[in-house]
Amino acid sequence: SVETATGDGKSLYSGTVPLEATLSGSTYQLKDATRGGTYTGDAANKTDLCILGICISRAPSTVFTDTDNHWGTGASSDRSSAAVDAQYGTNETWDYYKNVHGRNGIAGDGKGSYNRVHYGNSYNNAFWDDTCFCMTYGDGDGTQLGPLVALDVAGHEMTHGVTSKTAALTYSGESGGLNEATSDIMGTLVEWYANNSSDLGDYLIGEKIVRSGFGKAALRFMDQPSKDGNSADCWSSSVGNLDVHYSSGVANHFAYLLAEGSGAKTINGVSYNSPTCNSSSVSGIGRDKLGAIWYRALTVYMTSSTNYAGARTATLSAAKDLYGVGSSEYGAVGAAWSAVGVG
Ligand code: ASN
Ligand code: ZN
Ligand code: CA
Numbered sequence: 001s002v003e004t005a006t007g008d009g010k011s012l013y014s015g016t017v018p019l020e021a022t023l024s025g026s027t028y029q030l031k032d033a034t035r036g037g038t039y040t041g042d043a044a045n046k047t048d049l050c051i052l053g054i055c056i057s058r059a060p061s062t063v064f065t066d067t068d069n070h071w072g073t074g075a076s077s078d079r080s081s082a083a084v085d086a087q088y089g090t091n092e093t094w095d096y097y098k099n100v101h102g103r104n105g106i107a108g109d110g111k112g113s114y115n116r117v118h119y120g121n122s123y124n125n126a127f128w129d130d131t132c133f134c135m136t137y138g139d140g141d142g143t144q145l146g147p148l149v150a151l152d153v154a155g156h157e158m159t160h161g162v163t164s165k166t167a168a169l170t171y172s173g174e175s176g177g178l179n180e181a182t183s184d185i186m187g188t189l190v191e192w193y194a195n196n197s198s199d200l201g202d203y204l205i206g207e208k209i210v211r212s213g214f215g216k217a218a219l220r221f222m223d224q225p226s227k228d229g230n231s232a233d234c235w236s237s238s239v240g241n242l243d244v245h246y247s248s249g250v251a252n253h254f255a256y257l258l259a260e261g262s263g264a265k266t267i268n269g270v271s272y273n274s275p276t277c278n279s280s281s282v283s284g285i286g287r288d289k290l291g292a293i294w295y296r297a298l299t300v301y302m303t304s305s306t307n308y309a310g311a312r313t314a315t316l317s318a319a320k321d322l323y324g325v326g327s328s329e330y331g332a333v334g335a336a337w338s339a340v341g342v343g
Pocket of ligand 2: 180
């Protein structure tokens with residue numbers, strides 16, 4: 001017989017977390033039938049061999065098993081611990097989209113995805129792949145990055161799957177920056193949604209995975225994206241020439257300003273400072289409204305070729321639908337875009 005059984009796991013970054021496993025015979029599998037059959041497997045330090053998107057061979061995803069449904073030790077010497085983080089990341093991402101936005105899975109069809117951890121050797125990346133409908137996580141090189149299985153990274157990467165099934169923003173130029181920013185915005189909102197005391201919400205991306213050799217506190221900083229040394233705080237006509245992880249800065253900055261407003265503040269012990277590009281002072285409307293507006297803009301109004309001007313229009317249309325054209329929320333969206341040089 002096969003049945004679902006609630007267990008728990010000791011993660012690398014998020015403390016002890018609940019997990020739903022599948023009992024098959026006398027062995028538990030790290031597979032969650034309550035969330036579309038989402039499972040996590042071991043890539044055994046192998047890599048995919050893909051050419052122009054066609055994969056000749058793929059690293060495995062041998063599902064993790066356990067004898068007592070208490071997974072991992074919380075130490076990276078144990079292969080299951082990163083799997084706990086990855087499975088937990090998919091759980092929180094699934095629950096965020098379902099409970100907050102009414103979206104049933106990444107594709108909206110109730111189907112789960114799967115995760116591979118321990119991909120390659122010292123691999124400093126994580127990525128979503130539409131063709132396998134799966135997530136892949138490296139262990140990091142230990143100098144710049146550790147295992148890439150943190151909540152915001154999981155939310156970021158799986159949001160690439162949501163974007164692909166909705167607006168399908170082309171991954172270059174301004175639309176590519178908006179694609180990346182969508183992942184940072186929703187990934188951050190997943191981290192806030194999880195409300196995990198070991199990994200509290202913030203407006204930093206990847207703060208749990210960076211190591212001292214990286215030299216910065218996070219991969220990206222939404223309050224002032226230029227803190228990473230590369231990202232744009234403000235729109236300019238050449239912003240689309242930047243790498244998509246840097247042109248995203250304009251929309252990340254917009255999102256921070258829309259949620260929290262301009263100026264300096266400290267939240268959950270993290271200090272932010274978010275100057276505007278037009279010397280205006282803007283007030284925030286909170287994270288929940290940011291998420292509602294961005295998700296509606298992404299799923300109803302944005303298309304593959306949406307640029308920054310189009311993102312302003314799309315989010316204003318979403319705010320109009322949700323709150324009305326004369327609402328303070330509608331006004332705040334326009335003010336936050338103007339504050340980053342859009343419109
Ligand atoms: N971690 C990178 C990203 O999500 C990997 C990629 O697919 N480009 O942007
Ligand atoms: Zn990305
Ligand atoms: Ca974060």
